[in-house]
Structure formats: structure tokens, C-alpha cells
Amino acid sequence: MSDTAESPELSVARRVLILAAVVLCSTLYATTLLVASTLLPQMQGSMAATPDEIAWTTTFNILATAIATPTSGFLAARFGRKRVLLTAVIGSTVATWLCGQAESLEALVLWRILQGGIGAPVVPLANAIVLDSFPRRQAGLVSSIFGMTVVLGPVIGPVFGGMLAETYNWRWAFYMIVPAGALAAAAVAVILPADRPGQRVPMDWTGFLALATAIACLQLVFSRGQRLDWLESSEIIAEIGIAALAFYVFLAHSLTTDRPFLNLRLLLDRNYALGLVLVLIYGMVNFTPIVLLPTLLQSYAGYPDSIIGQIVGYRGIGGVIGFGSTLLIGRWDPRLGMTIGFGLLVVSGLWLMSLDLNVDVDTLLLNAVLQGIAVGIIWVPLTVLTFRTLDSRWTAEAMSLFHLLRNLGSSLFISLSVTEIVRSTTMNYSRMTELVSPYNRALSVPNLMGGWSLETLQGLARLSKEIDRQAAMIGYLNAFGLYMAASAIAIGFVLLARGKPRAAG
Template sequence: MSGVSSEDLSVPRRIAILAAVVLGSTLYATTLLVASSLLPQMQGSFAATPDEIAWTTTFNILATAIVTPTTGFLVARFGRRRVMIVCVTGFTIATWLCGQAESLEAIILWRIVQGGIGAPVVPLSNAIVLDSFPRHQAGLVSSIYGMTVVLGPVIGPVLGGVLAETYNWRWAFYMIVPAGALAAVALHFALPPDRAEPRQPMDWLGFLLLATAIACVQLVLSRGQRLDWFESTEIILEACIAVLAFYAFVVHCLTTERPFLNLRLLRHRNYALGLILVFIYGMVNFTPIVLLPTLLQQHAGYPDSIIGMIVGYRGLGGVIGFGLTLLIGRWDPRIGMSIGFGLLVVSGLWLMSLDLNAGVNLLLANSVLQGIAVGIIWVPLTVLTFGDLDSRDTPEGMSVFHLLRNIGSSLFISLSVTEIVRSSTMNYSRMMEMLSPYNRALLWPGTMGGWETETAQGLARLSREVDRQAAMIGHLNAFGMYMAVSGLAILFVLLVRGRRR
């Protein structure tokens, strides 16, 4: 099903459609960054560990990744207008329920619902905007749509951080509810009715096999550290299910007539390399904004309002990055991607030089640099990935493209949090071993400074400081992984074929 053609729409109707669609997709993009700035408060509220509270982000992204490829089937089955309105309405209700959550299990559940039911909003919004305007205005409309969607995540974390500091973290979710209700009403009146078209079949077996494989891998990475990896029967079982489900999915896609994902598209070199690069792009896109808030609040003493500002400045960098693509777009796309991933390497090295006394201006500058990098990468990456594909294969190829981007984000966040927990625990134990009456180095005058080990209060203070430093080392290791993966992407960029003139 699709709406009426762009020629049948008046100019005011087109503007109304653009405004309504932009509002809905901006709210969806904003929730991830808002939730990232709230992680420290939510962790304290639910008495959760760092790896447990990270599930509120990783499983949200995972739900988005799994449901996004079903957008085409849902539109063919129910129509763009109905799917868009239902998804925005359901997303708004799930957001309100996130604010109402009283347990870790509840917040994770509603974050999964929020990510899953809102997943079709972004790809569907882009398609509606392009189809509602004449083809010669596609560039202008895409720029307006892109800029507004990027600006939303700038404002959201800043305002959410202020509300969380003034009241509590729940109000950062509540502030999205009125805007979501307004977007649903606006979409109801702005979007034209759908025209009936032949329904397309859905490969449910392929979808369920892929969803099972992805979910089991995510569970292994999220719970492995806590359950001592393959010493746990649960982890072994989940790993076996993941391998078998993925094997069955590949065999099914290669043998069925209409598979859920057409693996034969991987014969195109740039498309295959583009999928690897977008997977890496997803890995480095959201990881810093999930790791930094907890470090800054719990171990560096930053208030929520400042943390929200630091996260929000990343969106400001994204606006600058998208603006720079107007200049860089005239060059070979490989140059733009190399510059973008190179800036991510620089930001990773910068993060690895931080300590617990890092100033606000330094963190803001690093956040802007990350935003500029991811903004520069996106357009040339998309151009090169789909440059050689037939236009008939673009919708299916785009669904895989976004699927891998979201999976990369979810998996790498879990890996990074696991490394932080593992490294922090190990370094805490090693450093505490040195704080012993048998360590003669501590007997020298001035070695201990203002620290004391003779009283229980002094030992407690010293233990807290060791815990802070161990956590900082864990985060530095995670930032090192972030930098290494960004550098690896540059090697894959060199393998991409240049765009044909």
C-alpha cells in the first residue's frame, strides 16, 4: 500500500507531512541519547550493576535491529499511514511505561517494546518524505529532514539531564510523551489515505531463525561475564542455539525462493564491504555515549545536567558533520569515509588519555569530534554501498544495511561493558594486593600522602579511591577497543572500489 502521488498533494499538505514525519522520527532518535544520559541515575534507582543497566540500551537497539527488516512487509500488509500512526502511538505509550517502571526487569521490557514498535518509524519516515515531494526537490527535502532529525538528539539529552537533576530520571521519559501524542495526531490528519496494492508474502521462518540467532548472541555477551562464560550451562546452551539458528538461516536463505534476506546480493563487492563498514560504524556510533555517563557521574562526580550536555554536543557535531558532507561529497567517497574513521581514531586516542580530573570543555570537544566523524561517514558510506546495486534490490539491501548497523551497536556495547567489568575487577584486586602492611614501599615517608590505613574510615576511603581508579582503567581499555575498531575500518575502506564516473 502506498499513499497518493506527490503531484496530488498541495504545498501546505506537503509541509504538514514533512513536519509530522520529522517530529515522529526525531522523537525516536532522541530516546536513545536521552536514555544514555540517564543510565547512572537508573542504575542507582534499580540497584543494578553496570552490565545490567547497559541492557536497557543494548536490548533496545537489538529490538530495533530485529524488527526493522519487517518494515516492508508491514507496509505492504497494513499501509504506510496505519503503520506509521500505530508505531508512533505504541512508541509513546512504551515511553510512558518506561517512566513508570519500578524494577530493572520492567524497564528492560518496556525499552525492548519501545525499540521494537518504533523500529519502522525511521525508514518509513524517510520513504514518506521522498514520496511526498517532487523528485527535483528530493535533495532539499532530504537535507531538511536529516538536519532536523540530527538536531533532536542535541536538545533531548540536555533537557532530559536538567529534568533528571531537578526531579528524577523518570521525567526525562515523561517529557517525550506529549510530543509523541502530538506527532500521532499530526500524522493522522497529515498523511493521505493508502491505496490498496497486492500483499507481499513474509518469510516468517527466516525471520524467526535470524531473530533467535541474534537474541542468543546478545544474551551470551550480556550475561557471559556474570555467569563465568562457558563454565555456565546457560551460556553453552545459548551459544549452541545461536550457531544452529544462524546455520539454518543461511541454508534457508540460499535454498528458498523468496528468502527473508537475499544473500546473493553479497556477490557485489562494494555492497559486501559496505555491510562490513556499516557494522563497524554501528559498533563505534553509540558506544561512547553509553560508557561515558556512568563513568562521569559515579566516579568523576559530574551532575546529570552536565552529562546531558556532553551527550547532546555529540548531536551538534553530527549537524556540523552533515554540513561538511556538502563539501566532501564532491570528492571520492572513500576519502570522506577515511576522514571520518580517522577522526574516530583520534577521538579514541583522546579518550584513552583521559583521567578522572578531565574538564568539561575537553569532554565537550571530544563529543563534538565524535559527532563530526559519524556525520561525515554516513553519506559516502551509503553512496558506495548501493552504487552498484540494481534499484529493485535497494529496499531489501537497505533493510540489511540498517539491520547490521543496529546489531553492531548492540554487540559492541555489550563487549565494551563486559571488558569494563572484567578489567575493573581484575585491576581492583591487583591494586588492593599492594596495600598491605608487608609492602615496605608504603613505609617510606610521604608515600601514602593523605591516605591512612590505621582506621576503618581511612581504609574505606582508600578502597573507594582504588575502585575509582580501577573503573577508569576498565573504561580506558574499552576506549582502546573503540579506537582499534575505528582504525580497522580504514583498512576495509581501502578495499572498496571507487565510484564510477
């Protein structure tokens, strides 16, 4: 236990400054996570990458965060919270600068991995410091303030990042974070009280490394499978084999050791097991539209970066509204709040499936707000329901797996959605080009053809481009269909959970 956790001598002003410092760190980290979503189209052109390749800058960042987050407790106990938080802020800020300096896709993905992995302890440690710096009676208030302000990251990053990318280029969206990172590091160094490492917490390195290997190989399979033709590639077969072997080692070791990295026996608690499924789905539907929409809107609908940044930013505004509404919904049965939230995601998914390439800005803004409200409503009742019937002594360990699956769901589902877009675009382009023939009577109607023509190379090029746009749109609609289906499936799992804890005895 750190000194921060035993600090009744802290003044009110010092506590407020501590809250401001850690909120700045968490908001900064949320900004670095989501700013790249607005920049994907520009980065794709700059790096000469395909849509599935440029998506790696987001998926592998989230994956690195997922793998590194469970080590936060071990690092804090080994080196102290302040030291780990300061290192995480400085390291992620340096990695953000290097992202702006990257000259190749490989370098950009590498720095994004380091950015996510080094910065992973920021949010859990910031949350723990806030709770330990205030009296227990104020825990609900400071948690609400912490949660509400962290939501600002998804607003600040895309909006200002999009404006800078349009005015200058995508690199400046990363550079803008560096001064804020330096300020956050200075605040942590000056404001947070010095702490001592607490009791050494043993780390199950075998279980951790086995699970990390399995997750990394699974991510590679989803990210590269479509490009390498799945099981026709020896690389994909090898990655599947390594993932299966590593996961077997993780399961066997976790079930036979006294202190596993993740205690799988916690899955015997029904609400907790269902909560893990639900948080996996929550992760799947949380970031996917943010990653898919910018590329669709700029590459195929012609939207500028600044407008795309506003659309993503409006989702953050919806998130603030959603978190605020939990003050009322929190009094209800958690299952009802989650049903409302996932139901709104189903509505937003159906809405997205009705779009075409002529969609207007107002429609996109309203849909983004609806998505934000939904994910904001879901989070609090999801956390309450998951840990409601679990013994409190297992909370810290159970929370690690909870956040691991949330991030894992995001990275895998983004890869799956991008794979569906690439597959569907290719397939539909082939089918539609089969109809381009002088023998197709529909193409001989002048009013129908417009600026397209089968007689000139320019006319054929314009027709090919339009077919590619429509084929891609079908792929995006299919991906939005997966998003909607996952949200609908979650409602079924919500109804299986227990509403109230069982009475003792």
C-alpha cells in the same frame, strides 16, 4: 504503492506539513533512543543494578530496533504506511511512559525492548513518505532537510533529559517525551493523506524468526557471559548452541528458497559486502561512547546529570556540522570522505584513552563534538559507496540488511565494551589490593597516603574506594581502546572498495 506516492495534487503547504509531521516523528524516536544514555547512572542506583545490567536498557532497545526494522516494508504493504506509522508512534510513546513507571530492572528492560521494537518502523517509513510526497527533482533537498533535523534528537534528548533528571529524577526524562509523542501522533493522523495497502508482499517468516533467534541469543551471550563466567555456565552454552543452530537454519533456508527474508546472493557485489562490514563497524563506534561516558563521569568523576546531558548533546551538534560538511565532501570520492570520518574517530579514541578522572568539561565537550562530526561525515559516503555498484531493483531489500547490521553492531559492541570494563575493573582491583600491606614501604610515606590510612577502618575504606575508581578507569580506557581499534580497522576496509561503478558491458 500508497496514495501518498501518487499525489501530484498535494499543495506546497500540504507537502511542507507532511515533512514537518514525519520529521517530528523521527526526531521523537531518536530522542527516545538516546535519552536513556544520560540516565544510566541514576537508573543504576535506583534499580540497584551493576554497570553491565543497566547497559541492557540500551543494548536490548537497539537490538529490538535491529530485529524489527526489516519488517517495515511488509507491514506497510499489509496495512498501509499511515496506519503503521501512527501505530508505531503511539506504541512507542506508551512504552516510553511505561519506562518512567518501571519499578524493577526487568520491567524497565522489557518496556525498552517494546519501545525499540514498536518504534522501529518510524524512521524508514518517515523517510519513504517524505520522498514520495515531493517531486523527484526535490528528493536531494528534502532528504538533506530530513537528515539534518533528525540529528536534533541526540541533542534534545540528553540535554533536557539530564536537566530533568538532576532537578527531579530519571523518570521525568521519559515523561517529557509523552506530550511530544501525542503531538506527533495527532500530526500523523490529521496531516498525512489516507493511503490504501498496496500489493501484498510475502514475508519469509522462517528466515526472519531464525535470524531473530540467532541475534537475540548472541546478544544474551555477550550481555550475561561475564557475569555467568562464560562457558562455565550451562545457560551460556545453551544460548551459543541455539544461536548456532538458528543461524544455520537461516543460512540453509536463505540459500535454498526462492524468496528469502534477506537475499545473501547480494553479497557477491564487492562494494555492498564491504559496505555491510563498514556499517557494522559504524554501528559499533556510533553509540558506544554515549553509553560508556555517562556512567564513568557520574559514578567515578562526580559530574552532575545536567553536565553529562550537555556533553552528550554536544555530540549531536557535531553531527549537525558533520552532515552539513557532506555538502562539500559529497563531491569527492566516497572513500576519501569515509577515511576522513573514521580517521577523526581514531583521533577521538586516542584522545579518550589519554583521559583521567580529573578531566575537565571543555575537553569532554570538544571530544564529543569531534565524535559527532566524524559520524556525520561518514554516513552519506558510506551509503553512496555501499549501493553504488548494486542493481537498483535490490535496493529496498539490501537496505534492510544494511540497517540491521548497523543496529546489531551497536548493541553487540556496547555489550562487549561493558564486559571489558567489568572484567578489567575486577582484575585490576585484585592486583592493586595485593600491594596494600604494612610491608609496602611506599604506603608508609605520609605525604603519599594523604587521607588514606592502613591503621583505621575509615582509612582503609577510603583507600579501597580510590583503588576501585582507578581500576574502573583502567577498564574504561581499555574499552576506549577497542573503540579506537575498530575505527582504525574500518579505514583498511574503506581502501578495498571500488571508487567508481564499472562501465556497462
